[in-house]
Amino acid sequence: xxxxxxxxxxxxxxxxxxxxxxxxxxxxxxxxxxxxxxxxxxxxxxxxxxxxxxxxxxxxxxxxxxxxxxxxxxxxxxxxxxxxxxxxxxxxxxxxxxxxxxxxxxxxxxxxxxxxxxxxxxxxxxxxxxxxxxxxxxxxxxxxxxxxxxxxxxxxxxxxxxxxxxxxxxxxxxxxxxxxxxxxxxxxxxxxxxxxxxxxxxxxxxxxxxxxxxxxxxxxxxxxxxxxxxxxxxxxxxxxxxxxxxxxxxxxxxxxxxxxxxxxxxxxxxxxxxxxxxxxxxxxxxxxxxxxxxxxxxxxxxxxxxxxxxxxxxxxxxxxxxxxxxxxxxxxxxxxxxxxxxxxxxxxxxxxxxxxxxxxxxxxxxxxxxxxxxxxxxxxxxxxxxxxxxxxxxxxxxxxxxxxxxxxxxxxxxxxxxxxxxxxxxxxxxxxxxxxxxxxxxxxxxxxxxxxxxxxxxxxxxxxxxxxxxxxxxxxx
Amino acid sequence: xxxxxxxxxxxxxxxxxxxxxxxxxxxxxxxxxxxxxxxxxxxxxxxxxxxxxxxxxxxxxxxxxxxxxxxxxxxxxxxxxxxxxxxxxxxxxxxxxxxxxxxxxxxxxxxxxxxxxxxxxxxxxxxxxxxxxxxxxxxxxxxxxxxxxxxxxxxxxxxxxxxxxxxxxxxxxxxxxxxxxxxxxxxxxxxxxxxxxxxxxxxxxxxxxxxxxxxxxxxxxxxxxx
Numbered sequence: 001x002x003x004x005x006x007x008x009x010x011x012x013x014x015x016x017x018x019x020x021x022x023x024x025x026x027x028x029x030x031x032x033x034x035x036x037x038x039x040x041x042x043x044x045x046x047x048x049x050x051x052x053x054x055x056x057x058x059x060x061x062x063x064x065x066x067x068x069x070x071x072x073x074x075x076x077x078x079x080x081x082x083x084x085x086x087x088x089x090x091x092x093x094x095x096x097x098x099x100x101x102x103x104x105x106x107x108x109x110x111x112x113x114x115x116x117x118x119x120x121x122x123x124x125x126x127x128x129x130x131x132x133x134x135x136x137x138x139x140x141x142x143x144x145x146x147x148x149x150x151x152x153x154x155x156x157x158x159x160x161x162x163x164x165x166x167x168x169x170x171x172x173x174x175x176x177x178x179x180x181x182x183x184x185x186x187x188x189x190x191x192x193x194x195x196x197x198x199x200x201x202x203x204x205x206x207x208x209x210x211x212x213x214x215x216x217x218x219x220x221x222x223x224x225x226x227x228x229x230x231x232x233x234x235x236x237x238x239x240x241x242x243x244x245x246x247x248x249x250x251x252x253x254x255x256x257x258x259x260x261x262x263x264x265x266x267x268x269x270x271x272x273x274x275x276x277x278x279x280x281x282x283x284x285x286x287x288x289x290x291x292x293x294x295x296x297x298x299x300x301x302x303x304x305x306x307x308x309x310x311x312x313x314x315x316x317x318x319x320x321x322x323x324x325x326x327x328x329x330x331x332x333x334x335x336x337x338x339x340x341x342x343x344x345x346x347x348x349x350x351x352x353x354x355x356x357x358x359x360x361x362x363x364x365x366x367x368x369x370x371x372x373x374x375x376x377x378x379x380x381x382x383x384x385x386x387x388x389x390x391x392x393x394x395x396x397x398x399x400x401x402x403x404x405x406x407x408x409x410x411x412x413x414x415x416x417x418x419x420x421x422x423x424x425x426x427x428x429x430x431x432x433x434x435x436x437x438x439x440x441x442x443x444x445x446x447x448x449x450x451x452x453x454x455x456x457x458x459x460x461x462x463x464x465x466x467x468x469x470x471x472x473x474x475x476x477x
Numbered sequence: 478x479x480x481x482x483x484x485x486x487x488x489x490x491x492x493x494x495x496x497x498x499x500x501x502x503x504x505x506x507x508x509x510x511x512x513x514x515x516x517x518x519x520x521x522x523x524x525x526x527x528x529x530x531x532x533x534x535x536x537x538x539x540x541x542x543x544x545x546x547x548x549x550x551x552x553x554x555x556x557x558x559x560x561x562x563x564x565x566x567x568x569x570x571x572x573x574x575x576x577x578x579x580x581x582x583x584x585x586x587x588x589x590x591x592x593x594x595x596x597x598x599x600x601x602x603x604x605x606x607x608x609x610x611x612x613x614x615x616x617x618x619x620x621x622x623x624x625x626x627x628x629x630x631x632x633x634x635x636x637x638x639x640x641x642x643x644x645x646x647x648x649x650x651x652x653x654x655x656x657x658x659x660x661x662x663x664x665x666x667x668x669x670x671x672x673x674x675x676x677x678x679x680x681x682x683x684x685x686x687x688x689x690x691x692x693x694x695x696x697x698x699x700x701x702x703x
Binding site: 028031032035036047048049052053056060063066067068069070071072073074078082087088089090094138139140141144157158159160162163164167187188190191195198199202203217218219221227228229230232233236237247252253254255256258259261262269271272273274275276277278279280281282283284285287288289290291299301305306307308309310 | 479480481483484485487488489490491492493494496501502504505508509512513514515516517518519520535538539572593594596597613614615620621622625626627629630631647648649652655662663664665666667668669670671672673674675676677678679680681682683685687688689690691
């Protein structure tokens with residue numbers, strides 16, 4: 001399969017080891033926990049209706065998913081009536097072929113791209129390049145990962161894993177037409193350099209490809225949300241505009257999308273509203289001074305219709321805000337590339353196995369402490385830990401988990417379903433461990449727990465189990 | 478089977494439906510016809526004058542700037558003053574929106590005003606908004622013969638005129654107005670909701686203004702609120 005060359009999810013543990021030992025990555029990741037989390041909290045606090053809007057957003061998505069066939073039909077009808085073309089793709093291959101066909105029909109050599117996670121999912125850039133068409137990412141973060149030949153490490157902040165020093169080095173490496181000794185000390189200078197280079201691409205591109213944050217059934221409209229204005233130039237300047245969307249992007253009406261927009265920017269970037277929210281309905285009209293001559297929307301399935309009928313339907317509510325990864329202690333420690341594909345963090349731990357198979361992505365739903373912060377902040381209230389648990393169950397049922405995990409779990413299940421035996425075994429274990437640790441209060445090393453004690457000490461238990469202490473407390477009251 | 482047929486068949490199989498159920502079709506038609514409003518934040522639900530003040534405040538909170546003018550006739554002078562303030566060349570490109578065309582541009586003799594779309598060579602543009610939304614300080618720009626979309630994105634400084642009477646409390650009120658002006662379910666080709674100037678935080682999470690779009694957004698609110 002096409003994703004195989006980029007997929008490193010099976011090597012999650014090794015990826016994590018490298019990530020933890022990478023000082024540049026660790027310094028870049030530090031900003032998430034200290035910055036965006038606090039800012040989101042402050043922005044949300046300014047809107048008393050935020051939680052009510054989350055309920056509203058969830059209800060809109062649930063209603064739409066339950067009537068998805070009908071809303072897609074409506075979207076297609078309205079988009080076509082406005083002069084647009086709607087195409088469907090069951091697989092990533094079909095979507096890529098359709099993009100290429102449209103580009104070839106337009107004799108395209110240069111394609112500018114707005115940020116699109118569906119574009120990442122179908123690896124459209126590699127495919128276009130293999131076919132002699134040059135794709136240029138225009139979102140600054142996406143441009144950075146493109147010139148480094150990397151995947152984005154975050155769905156909103158693609159280059160969040162990079163330090164300023166790395167970016168400066170990359171610009172010197174790639175922008176060879178500029179003076180090698182130019183001053184790139186300021187963030188502003190780096191941004192201006194990218195702006196000038198990409199401005200030229202915007203104006204000379206033949207085709208612009210964007211994603212879609214939403215599709216509106218009522219009007220046949222696609223919506224993109226950006227802060228830079230890059231997606232907007234991408235879909236305004238070239239002769240042809242291609243929208244890459246997936247089936248779950250559709251919402252019924254303008255009012256519905258307004259509810260979702262209110263929770264999107266606040267959750268994603270802690271803004272009240274993103275700078276640019278652009279509604280596109282069909283191609284340039286008679287008398288229009290600008291806009292594309294052709295407007296195409298490609299609607300991708302790639303495993304989503306199967307999710308609709310199973311335990312993972314809730315995941316199709318996702319509006320790709322990234323709040324779950326911003327608040328995830330595992331993501332903050334290992335970064336997005338560790339997850340090994342285009343969707344990292346808690347949402348990726350649920351979505352990636354649905355697309356690439358649990359046999360390839362089994363580590364992802366296991367890479368969670370189930371602390372629940374992701375579910376707590378999700379603007380459409382996706383029960384992410386619950387869905388990860390479903391994947392763990394499936395992995396277990398399909399005998400995909402390692403033998404040690406399986407026998408450990410079997411042993412645990414044997415004990416846990418026999419309360420008396422459990423109580424006796426646990427009090428012996430806790431007493432024994434407590435006795436051993438009486439003088440040290442903590443263990444620097446424990447048999448079978450080397451991975452734990454390698455990084456921190458294990459505290460010695462207090463001689464009695466919690467259950468025993470609880471019983472005594474009840475008695476003495 | 479075409480990709481379309483396969484995809485719709487998979488959706489219907491997953492939902493356990495045929496697509497011909499009268500009840501489901503009725504539910505969808507009903508929602509599209511009624512387009513119910515959901516939760517509307519109280520923040521923007523203010524009397525007209527207060528609403529305009531909130532709008533201006535929110536534009537500034539989003540790193541834009543806003544001026545309230547008594548009458549549209551003051552726009553050319555305000556534009557010229559802004560250019561002088563920032564040491565910019567006295568040239569602007571504007572759309573041919575009748576509300577802009579009717580302004581006394583010739584009173585500003587030093588100001589060179591051209592009309593049309595932008596090809597990337599203009600430093601300053603002047604546009605007219607369809608509406609403003611007080612809740613978040615958002616401008617609603619609609620594309621059309623007289624309102625080029627490129628003016629919203631290519632120039633470095635974007636100046637936008639909005640009528641105080643068109644400042645709504647919330648987005649939903651604007652959609653109602655859009656339906657009245659453009660017809661039910663017939664949007665202009667592009668609607669750009671703009672909240673502040675362009676920005677990026679992709680370099681080490683430091684926020685910088687002026688990524689690909691305008692570095693500066695200046696809003697001129699004109700006329701009496703009402």
